[in-house]
Amino acid sequence: MAENMNEKTIQGVKAKEEDITAPYHRTMEELEKMPVLSKTKTICPECKLIIDGIIYRDGDYVMIRKYCPEHGWFIEKYWEDYEMYEKMSKYGYVGRGIANPNYQVLGENCPFDCGLCERHKTHTALANIVVTNRCHLSCWYCFFYAKEGEPIYEPTIEEIERMLIDLRNEKPVATNALQITGGEPTLREDIVDIVRLAKKVGFDQIQLNTTGINLGYNPDLLVKLREAGTSTLYMSFDGTTKKTNPKNHWEIPLILKAARKAHIGIVLVPTVIRGVNDNDLGNIINFALNNIDIVRSVNFQPVSLVGRMPTKLREQQRITIPGAIKLIEEQTNGVIRKEHWFSVPYTGGIAKFLEALTGDYTYDLSIHFACGAGTYVFLDKDNKVIPITEFLDAAGLLEYLQEKVDEMEGKSKLARKMIAAKAVLGIGKFIDKEKQPKGFNILGMLSSIFTKHNFEALGRFQMKSLFLGMMHFQDEYTYDIARVEKCDIHYVMPDGEVLPFCTFNVFPEVYRDKIQNQYSIPAKEWQKSHPEWSYAKDKYMRNVKELESNPLYYETYGKLVDFFALPVNGGKGVKNFTKIEREVSKIGV
Amino acid sequence: MDRRSTEKKSVEEDASASYIYAEHDGKKYRVPYGIIKHVVFRNIKKSELVDLQHAARLQYRLLLMEPVIKATVSFVKSEISILYNPVGADNSKPKASLEELKEFLKKEGINVDEKSIEEKDFDYRHFYTYAFSPKEVRDRPPYTYTQEEWRKMKPEVMRKKGESAKKKWERFLEWQKKYEEEHKDKL
Numbered sequence: 001m002a003e004n005m006n007e008k009t010i011q012g013v014k015a016k017e018e019d020i021t022a023p024y025h026r027t028m029e030e031l032e033k034m035p036v037l038s039k040t041k042t043i044c045p046e047c048k049l050i051i052d053g054i055i056y057r058d059g060d061y062v063m064i065r066k067y068c069p070e071h072g073w074f075i076e077k078y079w080e081d082y083e084m085y086e087k088m089s090k091y092g093y094v095g096r097g098i099a100n101p102n103y104q105v106l107g108e109n110c111p112f113d114c115g116l117c118e119r120h121k122t123h124t125a126l127a128n129i130v131v132t133n134r135c136h137l138s139c140w141y142c143f144f145y146a147k148e149g150e151p152i153y154e155p156t157i158e159e160i161e162r163m164l165i166d167l168r169n170e171k172p173v174a175t176n177a178l179q180i181t182g183g184e185p186t187l188r189e190d191i192v193d194i195v196r197l198a199k200k201v202g203f204d205q206i207q208l209n210t211t212g213i214n215l216g217y218n219p220d221l222l223v224k225l226r227e228a229g230t231s232t233l234y235m236s237f238d239g240t241t242k243k244t245n246p247k248n249h250w251e252i253p254l255i256l257k258a259a260r261k262a263h264i265g266i267v268l269v270p271t272v273i274r275g276v277n278d279n280d281l282g283n284i285i286n287f288a289l290n291n292i293d294i295v296r297s298v299n300f301q302p303v304s305l306v307g308r309m310p311t312k313l314r315e316q317q318r319i320t321i322p323g324a325i326k327l328i329e330e331q332t333n334g335v336i337r338k339e340h341w342f343s344v345p346y347t348g349g350i351a352k353f354l355e356a357l358t359g360d361y362t363y364d365l366s367i368h369f370a371c372g373a374g375t376y377v378f379l380d381k382d383n384k385v386i387p388i389t390e391f392l393d394a395a396g397l398l399e400y401l402q403e404k405v406d407e408m409e410g411k412s413k414l415a416r417k418m419i420a421a422k423a424v425l426g427i428g429k430f431i432d433k434e435k436q437p438k439g440f441n442i443l444g445m446l447s448s449i450f451t452k453h454n455f456e457a458l459g460r461f462q463m464k465s466l467f468l469g470m471m472h473f474q475d476e477y478t479y480d481i482a483r484v485e486k487c488d489i490h491y492v493m494p495d496g497e498v499l500p501f502c503t504f505n506v507f508p509e510v511y512r513d514k515i516q517n518q519y520s521i522p523a524k525e526w527q528k529s530h531p532e533w534s535y536a537k538d539k540y541m542r543n544v545k546e547l548e549s550n551p552l553y554y555e556t557y558g559k560l561v562d563f564f565a566l567p568v569n570g571g572k573g574v575k576n577f578t579k580i581e582r583e584v585s586k587i588g589v
Numbered sequence: 590m591d592r593r594s595t596e597k598k599s600v601e602e603d604a605s606a607s608y609i610y611a612e613h614d615g616k617k618y619r620v621p622y623g624i625i626k627h628v629v630f631r632n633i634k635k636s637e638l639v640d641l642q643h644a645a646r647l648q649y650r651l652l653l654m655e656p657v658i659k660a661t662v663s664f665v666k667s668e669i670s671i672l673y674n675p676v677g678a679d680n681s682k683p684k685a686s687l688e689e690l691k692e693f694l695k696k697e698g699i700n701v702d703e704k705s706i707e708e709k710d711f712d713y714r715h716f717y718t719y720a721f722s723p724k725e726v727r728d729r730p731p732y733t734y735t736q737e738e739w740r741k742m743k744p745e746v747m748r749k750k751g752e753s754a755k756k757k758w759e760r761f762l763e764w765q766k767k768y769e770e771e772h773k774d775k776l
C-alpha cells in the first residue's frame with residue numbers, strides 16, 4: 001500500500017505528521033536531523049507501555065521524544081540548556097544500590113516492580129513518611145489530602161516506629177534523613193512524639209514538611225518540636241507576593257518569628273511554574289538572604305505536570321532545572337549564574353574520597369544528573385553575594401580528589417591516610433583566597449571534613465550561607481527510567497515497602513493511593529473513634545485583614561533589602577523587587 | 590520473628606467492625622488482610638505476552654485492580670503471579686474471584702492454561718513480615734576496597750559505627766538539655 005501523504009517514517013516507525021505534538025512543532029524531517037544525545041526507556045503517558053525514549057538536541061534545548069504504537073508521538077522538554085546538560089552529564093555515575101531491598105524481584109518491569117527492588121541503584125538518602133492525609137488547607141491542585149467523607153490515612157505511632165526502623169535497617173547505608181510529611185503533619189496531636197521517636201531510632205536530620213501555619217500561631221509547639229529533634233522546617237513558599245504565594249503568604253511573618261524563637265532552620269520550597277511564579281525567583285532568593293539567620297536553603301522544584309495534560313498547557317507551564325537556573329541568572333542580574341550550579345551526583349566524588357580513606361560507607365547521592373542541581377551562595381560581611389564556585393574551582397577539585405581515590409586503591413590504611421593528608425595540603429590551590437567571602441575559612445572547613453570527618457564544620461558553614469537546590473520531579477511526559485532507578489528520595493509504606501518518589505507520585509494508582517487506601521480508615525469509622533474530630537474543625541480560616549494589619553507583616557515584606565541592588569553586587573537590583581513594597585504600602589501600614 | 594494472630598478487637602476497644610492484626614515483638618499492627626490467595630499462571634504463551642514491555646504494562650494493569658495486592662508478570666518465565674483478596678475473605682476490602690482474574694487476563698489477550706494454574710491460601714502477614722525484614726542479597730564493599738579487604742575490615746568498621754552512633758546520641762542529649770534550659774517557659 002502506498003504511504004499516506006501525511007505519514008512519515010521516523011526511527012523505523014510510521015507515524016502521522018499531525019501526531020507530532022508541541023512544544024516545538026517540528027516536522028519529521030527536522031526531527032530526524034537532530035543529534036541524538038542518548039537513548040533511554042520511558043513510558044507512554046496514556047497507557048503506561050514502556051517505550052524507547054530518544055533524548056536529542058534541538059538548538060539550545062535538550063528534548064525527549066517517544067512513540068507509542070497505540071497513542072502516537074510525545075515530545076517534551078527534557079532540559080532547557082544543552083551546555084548545562086553536557087556539563088552535568090559528566091558527573092553521573094552508578095551507585096552501589098541496596099543490599100537488602102524490601103521487595104526482592106529483579107526489577108525487569110521497572111517502574112512497576114517497586115520496591116525497592118534488587119535493581120534499584122541508590123540507597124535512601126531522604127525518606128518521606130506520610131503521617132496523615134488530613135490537611136488544614138484545600139489547595140485546588142492537590143490530589144493528596146482527604147476531602148470531606150474520604151478515608152483517613154493515619155498510621156499509629158507503633159506503625160510509624162516500625163516503618164522508621166525499616167529505614168534505619170537499610171544496608172549498607174542506614175537512612176539518616178527523614179521528612180515527616182502529610183497532609184499537614186502538625187494536625188496530629190502526637191507529632192512531637194513522632195519526632196522524638198524518629199530521633200531515638202537514629203535519624204540525624206528530621207525535616208517537617210509543613211505549611212508552617214499552625215506553627216506560626218503556636219510558637220510553643222515549634223519549640224517542642226525542636227527540642228524533640230526536628231532539624232528544619234521544609235516549608236512551601238511559592239513566591240514573595242500574595243499572587244505568587246496564596247498558600248501561606250500572610251502567615252509567613254508569624255512563622256519566621258516563631259522559627260527565630262525556636263532556633264530552627266527553614267528550607268523554603270517554591271514550586272516553579274512558567275507563567276505563574278517564574279518571574280519571582282530572584283525575589284525568593286532575595287527574601288531568603290534577608291532572613292539568612294533562619295533560612296538555610298531554597299529548594300526550587302520546577303513543576304511536575306502529573307496527570308494527563310493538554311499539550312498547549314504543558315507548553316505554557318513547563319520549566320526544567322536549567323530553565324529556572326537561567327531565570328535566576330537573569331533576575332539576579334548575573335550574580336548567580338548558570339556556571340555556579342552543579343548536579344547532585346557531583347558530591348559522589350567527595351563521598352568516594354571519604355570512603356577510600358575511612359573504609360566505611362558514606363552517604364552516596366548517586367542520583368541521575370538530570371534530577372537535581374545545587375550551589376551555595378555566601379553573604380559576606382559587606383553584604384556581597386558570593387556563589388561558592390566564584391572562589392572554589394569545584395570541577396578541578398573533583399578531578400583532583402578522583403586522582404587521589406585512584407591512588408588509594410589497594411593501599412594499606414596508613415598509606416591511604418598519607419595520601420589523604422597530602423591531598424588536603426593540595427586543596428589550597430583550588431581556592432581563590434582573594435575572592436572567598438570575608439570571614440570564611442573554606443580551606444579549614446574542607447580540611448576538617450577530610451581529615452577529621454568532622455561535618456560540624458559544614459553545619460557552621462551552612463549557618464553563614466544559603467544552599468540553593470533544584471529538584472525536578474518527573475511526570476509521565478518527562479519520564480526517564482534511567483532516572484527513577486537511581487532515585488534516592490523515597491517513601492516508606494505501612495506494608496514495609498520503600499518507594500521512589502517518582503513512582504510513588506507519578507503512578508499513585510498503583511503505589512501511593514493503592515497502598516494508602518489499603519491502610520486507610522473510612523471517614524465514618526474515623527469519626528467514631530475520634531468523636532472530637534470533624535472535617536470542618538481541621539480547616540484553617542484566614543483573616544486577611546487582621547494578618548495584613550499586623551506590624552510583623554510590614555516588617556517582613558516592606559523592609560526587605562534588595563541585596564542585588566547594592567553596589568557591591570553590581571547595583572542593578574532584582575526585577576520586580578519594588579512590587580513588594582508597593583503592595584505593602586497599599587494597605588497603609 | 591513475627592507471631593501472627595487473627596484476633597479481633599472487642600467492640601469496647603473499637604467501635605468499628607473486626608480487624609486483623611499482625612504481631613511483632615509483642616506489639617500489634619493492624620493489617621488490611623489475613624488469609625488471601627496466591628495464584629500462579631504458568632506456561633503463558635510468549636506470543637500472548639508479546640514482549641517485556643507489554644508484560645510490564647500487563648503487570649501495571651493488574652495492579653490497577655483494587656483486589657490485586659501484588660502482581661508480577663514475567664515475560665522471561667512466561668508466568669503471572671498474583672496475590673489477591675479473594676471473594677469470601679474475612680476482611681472489608683474489595684475482593685475478586687479467580688474467574689474474574691482469568692476473565693480480565695482474557696481481555697488482555699492471555700488465555701491461561703487451566704492445567705498450569707496453581708492457587709493456594711496465603712497469609713498476607715508473610716508478605717508484610719518479609720518486606721519489613723528483608724534478607725541481604727549482596728554485600729558490596731566501600732568504594733576502592735576489594736571484597737577480600739572488606740571481609741577483614743567489616744567487624745572493626747561495624748564496631749566503630751556503633752560507637753559513633755552512641756556518641757552522636759549522647760551529643761544530642763547534651764544539646765537537648767541545654768535547649769530545654771533555654772526554653773524552660775515554653776516546654
Ligand code: SF4
Pocket residue numbers: 107109110111112113114115116117118119120121484485486500503
Ligand atoms: S524504580 Fe527502582 S525500585 Fe522501582 S522498579 Fe525501578 S529499579 Fe525497582
Ligand code: SF4
Pocket residue numbers: 367368371372471472473474483484486487488489500501502
Ligand atoms: S525524586 Fe524524581 S527527580 Fe528526584 S531523584 Fe528521584 S527520580 Fe530523580
